[in-house]
Amino acid sequence: MKLRVCVRLKCLWFYVCPQERRREFEANLEKEGLELETEDKSDSKDHKTYFLKIHAPWNVLAKYADILKIKVPFKESDFPHGREVPLEFLSCPFRLPDSIIHPQPDYFTSPFDKNKVEFFLISDKSTFFPPSTRNRIVYYILAHCPYYSEGRKDREKTGIKRLLSNGTYTAAFPLHDVTRNSEPESERYNLYKHWARFLCFYKEQPLNLISKEICDAEVGGSILMCPLCDKKCPFWKLNSTCLSSWQSHLFDNEGTVFFAIFMGIWVTLFLEFWKRRQARLEYEWDLVDFEEEQQQLQIRPEFEIKCTNRRLNKITQVPFKCARYSLSAATVLFWISLIVACIIGVIAYRLAVYAAFASIIKDPMRRIQLVGRFITPQLATSVTASCINFVIIMILNFFYERVAIWITDLEIPKTHLEYENRLTMKMFLFQFVNYYSSCFYVAFFKGKFVGYPGDYSYMFGKWSKLRNEECDPGGCLIELTTQLVIVMAGKQLWGNIQEIVLGRCCKKEGSRWEQDYILLNFTQLGLFYEYLEMVIQFGFITLFVASFPLAPLLALCNNILEIRVDAWKFTTQFRRPVASKARNIGAWKEILNAVAILSVVTNAFIMAFTSDMIPRMVYLYAISRDKSMKGYISNSLSVYNISQIPKTNMPEENWYDNSTVTCRYRDYRYPPGHMREYDHTMQFWHILAAKMAFIIIMEHVVFVVKFFVAWLIPDVPSDVKARIKRERFLIQEYLHNYEVERLKLQLSASFITEPHSETTLTPDMTLTSDKLEVLSEC
Template identity: 60%
Template sequence: TTFLLSGVGFIDKHQQSKDSIFFRDGVRRIDFVLSYVEDNDDARKLVRNNILMYCSMRESEDGKTYFVKIHAPWEVLATYADVLKIKAPFRADDILENREMPMGHILPSSTRNRIVYYILSRCSYIQDCECDKKGIKRLLNNGTYTAAFPLHDCRYWKSSSYSNCESDRYKLYRYWARFLCFFKEQPINLIRKYYGEKIGLYFAWLGFYTEMLLFAAVVGTICFVYGLLTYEENEWSKEICDKKIGGNIVMCPLCDRKCGYWQLSKICNSTWMNNYSYLHLHIVTLFLEFWKRRQARLEYEWDLVDFEEEQQKLQLRPEYESKCSKRKLNVITQELEPYLPLTSKCARACLSGATVLFWLTLIIACIVGVIAYRLAVYAAFASIMKDSPTSHLHVVGPYITPQLATSVTASCINFIIIMILNFMYERVAIWITDLEVPKTHLEYENKLTMKMFLFQFVNYYSSCFYVAFFKGKFVGYPGNYAYFFGSLSKLRNEECDPGGCLIELTTQLVVVMTGKQVWGNIQEALVPWLMNWWGSRKARCHPESLYSRWEQDHDLQPFGQLGLFDEYLEMVIQFGFITLFVASFPLAPLLALINNILEVRVDAWKLTTQFRRPVAAKAHCIGAWEEILNAMAALSVVTNAFIVAFTSDMIPRLVYMYAYQPDGEMNMKGYINNSLSVFNISEFPAESRYRDYRYPSGHEKQYFHTMQFWHILAAKLAFIIIMEHVVFMVKFVVARLISDVPSEVRARVKRERYLVQEYLHNYEVEKLKMQLQKQDHDERTQLRLSLHADTKDHLKLQPKC
């Protein structure tokens, strides 16, 4: 198919501003740039075989890189605007008084580069060939071209004096991309105009998410401060820290060989984590519902209401068209279109599923390895941190215990493993998704999103799930302990502190969440800046006037296929940390808020200054991420209910206070002694204790669970059921009360559809009138001609004088 270019000749850099994004006539805009190294014949083929766009080629200052500059004339833009269903106003808007009417710029630069990329991705570079050798993406993959990108507008750090240079990039940098603008509202409409709807939606979502984090951070901070202020009032904490109570309670060893008996008062500093907040879950629900309303408003304002249906019907992926040699009739369009046979589709799906299962198993294996590390090094830390023959768990410094040291080192190792696996999973997920050959871009992104999120979910959260729901649950009791990999391994299963595993879960969350955010910001900001600085070192040797706009953009980092995808994934993983485990760490929303305030500006800065301008793309929503967020919000209700019921010590305390307090008073005196079971030992002049509810030695039900254990278990299950139903009911009521689409938006959509129907009706009426008038005119003309002919015939019959 012939699409684009016609030669305009070489451009003399000395006669043109370095900020120019036009050809030398100053009228025709450079919509897209292709670059290749040396004299590449294959690169010239695309130019020779597809010549309806204006183009010129020019080598760079290094004498090796050549640039193909492309301009799409109005005829091409108009044709493909119709193919891509790009909307434009046909009459003045009587709904929004201040709505901008870009009549002078019906197609902004983002739309122009989207059209050009659509053409380039489908044009064949071999004439008269029906094979799959077509598309700029294939040429980029095989190295024919080194880059393909639209140009940025001028320079970002100062306004250009060049009259034809637009200043959108400078405006974005000055009023959006700088960190000092963190308190300002984002210019969403300008972002959409410059980068397209897809990137505009991401920043709209990120800004809205950050605003909602403010409320969750306030609630979490209040809970945290309240826990610190009421720490001295907790009766169970006082009993543990009291030398006369906790100091006289001797606990069983926590490992078999190098651990000794220890005093309960040694864990005094780990009993402060006792306050929970469930308001976060309701804030999450409000965030999701209000975002739907915000998204619906943007969908209307950006003319994306009917985009999903259009996306499904049109714009097949070039890779799908090239790999599917068979054709079948589309019953809707009545045209032949490529399709993938069912047998091939099933085979690809099975291979994809097997690969996903293999890599998920690899993650589980890594987590098992970390658990084995925890069990192996705990005894070593206990041996190092001893200060007497009978007390192997004394505190070193004010807070460090063998359990805390084991937890911190294991969390750091787990974080390193997570980072290594992430590097591998990204490539595996892309390979699997390419193997499945999705039909449309939307389908491709959704499949890739689900695979990457599944990998990341297991990778990031599996260690937290282990600490929250498995650690300390399968321990056994003295004389009958449970062992990891069986009794031959000598690795005894871990126990929780008598105050529960919350402090360790908090440690895990802080290390992984904080480490991920710090490492992510380093990757996003520092790495691109260093690579750009190194890549442009040769250009800095030349006068700035010789460093053209396309060369400046060529030296920037490419905004790859997963550029925006990685940003969404980072935020969704963070969303999981602050929702799935918020009951254990109320300060998680505050850390996320601080990170996101920086994240918005870092993303804006790198996109505006460090990356090539991305090809614009349309999207009517945030895609599969919305369903993932909803699923995580629902799962967070279950996880937090189980954390409170089984990981924390809240339910046993309530059962004791209301049912087992010996004095009948509503207080917690004597709770610590009540929560520990007795085990007789011969080496020690007293009885040792362990955390459980079992009958002591000598009882007829020796070491069986007491009735209090079953009462507590019943209370835990009742709490989970009640909490889940209450929270889900609140979520259901809130979702019903808050409409997904604001009423004024629905009215405007109906009004616009009515105007379109009215316009089409009037058009048809006017067309019919014109046809009738033409028909009447033709009939009258025919009648006049007929009368004229009759008159002539009559005169011929008259006798001559």
């Protein structure tokens, strides 16, 4: 029975290779006090694999718990257990039963001191340290233990990571709990049954366990529009965009403004309540002030090995690594430039292929086939370009993940926290540009630098013949929505498919260590990619929510599925990860705050420049005589004389009535014959001023509310603050009483052996028996 407990709680396992390094490493592990036990290869399923079991006895656990300053209970909490959410009874259907959660009493905790064992609440040494602490301590020893003999020293030969990389061992991992039906009390079994199943999606997360005028035939059908590209694009009727204009109006309306403002405030509420939840978990999981300990104690073995012979800065005493940082920055800039080049390539594709689609589809209103009425050149170009862009995104992600890890390793960060923060910034910066750059192009650049008939703007100059894209008469918002749907939904779908396909159902044969050995390895960066995925999703539902209000709903559906897929992976497909601690989500918190602030700016600009809301409002309140939208479409389109269109811009075939002498285009310019022919009208400048005023007003309103809400909601709940203060007070009080009692016992023992002698406390201070009573009353 003792061996079974030891195996389940204290062990990591190895598959063994080269003998010399293995012998030295295992000898040094035994010197550290670990107990080793090797399973014979004849007992393994393939009769070739050795499994080395490592046990950590009490003295080793106590020693390293002291070194790592691991917090353990010293007194049961006298605070009433409070919930952060009021009306607790409403959440009962969503909570897991106590028989599954096994709620533990609250304790006040203090860093462990092996010389003051009696101070802590130790009822059973074999279960005092939880499994997470045990495997964390063992892995810390493995990561810092050398594999050279005592007579010679080689700093390069240190740690289990290097032994895994050079083939000495093929795996190192802690064991899972038993998941057989015969032992349903296993935490892993309960997690699989009550968390990983899709039908449990409504349960809590067990964190402690893991336009009408356009469509009118008399209005839109009578307006002839100028060609949207050179040569291949014909003249077309405005009502051919009836469907896309109707779709655009679903999201481009006055209600979208209030929704965008609401989302800007919601982001702040989300982050503030997350901070409160984080503060509560930080206290419950003994992570208060942990970051400072981590910075000082958990130095990466790679830093200790590689930063020994480097020239130090005379002032900061930090090794010079300017060359490495310069190479890292240059690599990041190169890959970001590569993304921008790919986006430019996709834009060039849109410009070149649009003409091809236009020549095939021609004028949708002249097509007899049903498909021709629903597929326009703009839609076909937008969908295919978005799909190509998505494929490029996935390919670049695959390569840059490896490049980011390589250049971060090159910088040799000192601690694990510093390593993760640097990698986080590189990966997020890259993926921000990778995922959002195409959306920024559609939102803020497409249709803004078109020119007008007779003076069009070209992407690479007129020689390229790639005329800048125009937006539909209803605006570019529907194209931005299409881009978001394809990229966001495609990313989520691909991610879930990839996670399911990469998972594998393992055969439940052989010993427990063999079953765990064939599971997938949960790397140190396993959770990093989960955080990255959620933060990118957070950007999609905040930065561009004004163009796609359904994005939050799409994200919610994805997360319900994502949680079940992840739960299934963690409980059935992955080895048990090595326990590690972190006070908070690190650099991700600052990234979320930055995205939240940027989202206010992007949504304000989308509503002002991408949406058609401001021109409509200006027309309604400043132009329209009867205060209605009648005549708005004709007002928003400028007139151009067809005879003045250069031959290079004219279509090869004319599908219009030759009696028509003018065509319309989307802009606010004076008509032909005016003294300021084709210059911008005053209405253009009024609309521009209204857009800028809207941006300033919306940003200030949202920011004022955001900062007020952030000030109003404290980051740390009041009961958590009180618990922390109470715990610190009790640590001082109990430690003082503990030291006094221990000193009294020492003095009493001294008086029994030498009743007339003085007990020396320090070289220059003595304490006699007549002072003992005074001391005990202090």
